[in-house]
Amino acid sequence: MNPLKRLKSKGSSLTKSQKLVVDYILNHYQEVGFMTIEQLSKNVGISPTTIMRLMVNVGFSGYSEFQRHLHATLKEETSLQSKLMYNLSIISKNESWTHHYDLHMKQIEKAIEDNSEDHLIQVVQMISEADNIYCTSVRAGLPVAHYLSQNINRVLGNTRLSLADSSDWADDVISYSKKDVLIVVSFSRYGRRIIDYVEQAKKRKVKVIVLTDKFSSPVIPYGDVTLVCPTNSIASHNSIVSAIFVSDYIISQLSILNQEVLAGRLTEIDSMLKEIDYHVNKKD
Secondary structure, eight states: OOHHHHHHHHHGGSSSHHHHHHHHHHHHHHHHHOHHHHHHHHHHHHHHHHHHHHHHHHOOOOOOHHHHHHHHHHHHTTTHHHHHHHHHHHHGGGGGGHHHHHHHHHHHHHHHHSSHHHHHHHHHHHHOSOOEEEEEEOOOGHHHHHHHHHHHHHHHEEEEOOOTSSTTHHHTTTTOTTEEEEEEOOOOOOOHHHHHHHHHHHHHHHHHHEEEOOOOTTGGGGSEEEEEEEOOSSSSSSOOOHHHHHHHHHHHHHHHHHHHHHHHHHHHHHHHHHHHHHHHHOOO
């Protein structure tokens, strides 16, 4: 049985303290999968002994066995087919539009809750002070990385998109320095190439900003600053709505902080585009 379902099924027979642990696990199970029993104990305010008794009461030999089953559940959650089948089971066709709206509003609210303003300020400062900024991702995260690189470059002129799925990123990484920033966008199911890229970048002492979807993401340990944006959808794909929301805030703050630089760049860009007659103009 799914370990979370097992905890729910035994709820009525547990002590008050054990129920507090169950409530915490059910609300934070993605993080609990990577917590020690001591960390869980501290977060809930319950002794490790109580947690061990809970695990035995619900049928596990101990906390380690519970975590093994939880890891298997987390892995299954990332299956695209599993996501799709689950969503189809709870959403009828006639309610999908309103559910879509509610889902993404909640995810934006969750992104606001999970990312402190201090972290966002730190991200903006890191980017503003960097000599060069590189944005990278693969698959579902690539539109977010592209949006960031295009708009940060419009403000600062020192940003480029570097594709983690291409071996050409090695040409970028060899010139990285501690004055540069790498923005890594990674959503489940997490690409191995992203890990390879960021590991090599860290060897060059580059500062890393991670934008990912879960606190259990394997990219988080590499980040100097981490931003977490949920990516649930009413289908099987990773939605980028909350990640774009956070990215847009970063771009806006960079524009405000560097408004004189931006104004000068926009004037030059606009002049050039007019010179080459880039835009379609309405004719009388």
